[in-house]
Amino acid sequence: MNIEDIKKPENIVYRKPALLTDNIMHYCPGCSHGTVHKLIAEVIDEMGIQDKTIGISPVGCSVFAYNYIDIDWQEAAHGRAPALATATKRLCPDKYVFTYQGDGDLASIGTAEIIHACSRGENIVVIFINNGIYGMTGGQMAPTTLLGMKTSTTPYGRDAKLNGFPIKITEMLAELDGTAYITRQSVHTAPAARKAKNAIRKAFEYSSKGIGLSFVEIVATCNSGWKLSPVEANRWMEEHMFEKYPPGDIKDILK
Amino acid sequence: MAFKGIIEVDTQRCKGCSVCVANCPTGSIRLSSKVNGKGYNYAEMVGDGCIGCSNCAIVCPDSVITVYRAKVQ
Numbered sequence: 001m002n003i004e005d006i007k008k009p010e011n012i013v014y015r016k017p018a019l020l021t022d023n024i025m026h027y028c029p030g031c032s033h034g035t036v037h038k039l040i041a042e043v044i045d046e047m048g049i050q051d052k053t054i055g056i057s058p059v060g061c062s063v064f065a066y067n068y069i070d071i072d073w074q075e076a077a078h079g080r081a082p083a084l085a086t087a088t089k090r091l092c093p094d095k096y097v098f099t100y101q102g103d104g105d106l107a108s109i110g111t112a113e114i115i116h117a118c119s120r121g122e123n124i125v126v127i128f129i130n131n132g133i134y135g136m137t138g139g140q141m142a143p144t145t146l147l148g149m150k151t152s153t154t155p156y157g158r159d160a161k162l163n164g165f166p167i168k169i170t171e172m173l174a175e176l177d178g179t180a181y182i183t184r185q186s187v188h189t190a191p192a193a194r195k196a197k198n199a200i201r202k203a204f205e206y207s208s209k210g211i212g213l214s215f216v217e218i219v220a221t222c223n224s225g226w227k228l229s230p231v232e233a234n235r236w237m238e239e240h241m242f243e244k245y246p247p248g249d250i251k252d253i254l255k
Numbered sequence: 256m257a258f259k260g261i262i263e264v265d266t267q268r269c270k271g272c273s274v275c276v277a278n279c280p281t282g283s284i285r286l287s288s289k290v291n292g293k294g295y296n297y298a299e300m301v302g303d304g305c306i307g308c309s310n311c312a313i314v315c316p317d318s319v320i321t322v323y324r325a326k327v328q
Contacts, residue, residue: 006261006325013260014309016318025317029295030272034316190278190310230272 017041019050023067030230032220033062035187036129039197040100041069043204053096054088056081058110060102061136062129079110082117085124096204098125103144104134107169111143114173121178121212125203128170128215130245131222139225143167146244151225166244170217174251180212182251186219188234192247199249211253219245257327260307264298265319271295275311275320284311 019041027033044053050071057065059078066073076084081099089097106114106128114126133151134140140153144166148157158166174182181203185196196218203214219241223233262284269291276284281304286296298311298320307324 001259001325001327003261006259006323007263008323008325011323011325012321013307013324014312014320014322016321020318024268027316029270029316030274031316034318035314038313038316038318187314188274190308190313193313230274231277234274234277 017045019045019070021068021070025068026064027061028224030221030223030233031061032131032187032218033065033129035193036100036127036196036218036220037065037068039187039193039200040098040127042197043201044069044071044096047201047204049096049204052094053098054092056085056088056097056099058099058101058105060105060134062100062102063136065100079105079108080113081105081110082113082122082124082126085126086117086120086122089122089124093123096125096207097123098127098204098207100127101129102135103128103130103132103142104137107143107167111169114169115176117178118173118176118213118215119178121180123207123210124213125200125207126213126215127200127203128217129220130217131220131225132166132241133222133225135222135225139222144169144245146240149240168245170215170245170250173215178212179215179251180209180253181206181214181249183215183249184217184219184245184247186237186242186247188221188237195247206254217245219247258306258324259303259327260305260325261323262300262305262311263321263323264300265321266291266297266299267293268317268319269295269297270317271297272316273298274314274316278310278314280308280310281306
């Protein structure tokens with residue numbers, strides 16, 4: 001069997017999802033954002049809800065998410081995506097509304113917004129990318145930075161006495177009665193990415209049931225900020241980030 | 256039942272992060288010694304070991320890989 005026999009349209013088993021635009025992503029090589037964008041595009045495509053989905057993009061590297069997924073988008077002020085999503089969902093209750101936020105956006109300046117959106121039980125999806133660093137502004141310490149982790153503002157490693165402890169925001173939100181589905185995933189390997197996709201799909205399905213907020217944390221890498229190659233960053237994440245942020249479902253009220 | 260696969264890489268969009276290389280179970284991908292228009296060593300298929308499992312394509316952050324898969328008679 002030669003290459004021409006295999007390379008036929010009917011033999012395609014995987015290709016770029018139709019919802020991803022042809023714009024070249026501005027993310028660094030190996031950045032987890034691209035993979036998560038793709039999974040969201042696949043889920044929206046498979047559920048057939050392209051014309052019913054509104055995304056809220058954050059401030060941070062993923063501020064330009066609206067350039068890459070072909071759906072309706074709004075751009076929120078720093079950390080305020082859950083507030084904008086609340087308004088959008090309440091005005092258009094038949095739409096699927098999701099926010100896409102990093103850890104600098106959600107766990108720092110936007111902590112109040114996410115906690116109150118969760119406690120109000122808004123029927124939205126929150127995708128939370130946690131790479132433990134401020135990627136866009138030059139690798140400064142974030143609230144989720146691990147103890148001992150070197151960043152441009154903690155060059156000798158994060159010290160609990162000086163900088164405080166990392167926040168496990170996902171576990172905190174699981175305590176709130178307004179949340180329906182809380183999970184933590186990653187996209188560094190193919191099995192992990194497939195599981196993350198199922199979790200994102202479940203979150204979108206839950207958001208249409210009117211049972212509360214669905215929250216998907218993706219433990220991600222920032223290889224530029226961490227000063228590692230993309231493959232080394234994935235390995236470092238497995239060895240260090242998973243200890244503090246273990247993947248798995250944390251809360252599911254329909255189980 | 257054995258499968259045979261082929262990957263097609265959009266070489267001009269590939270950023271050469273090599274996450275696909277690390278995720279290939281049969282060692283059928285490598286970074287090319289040639290570079291694309293942006294100066295990245297892009298991914299390419301090597302040998303005939305590809306089984307079309309799509310692992311490389313699903314982890315590709317820039318979605319540049321198309322996977323073909325056919326049954327071997």
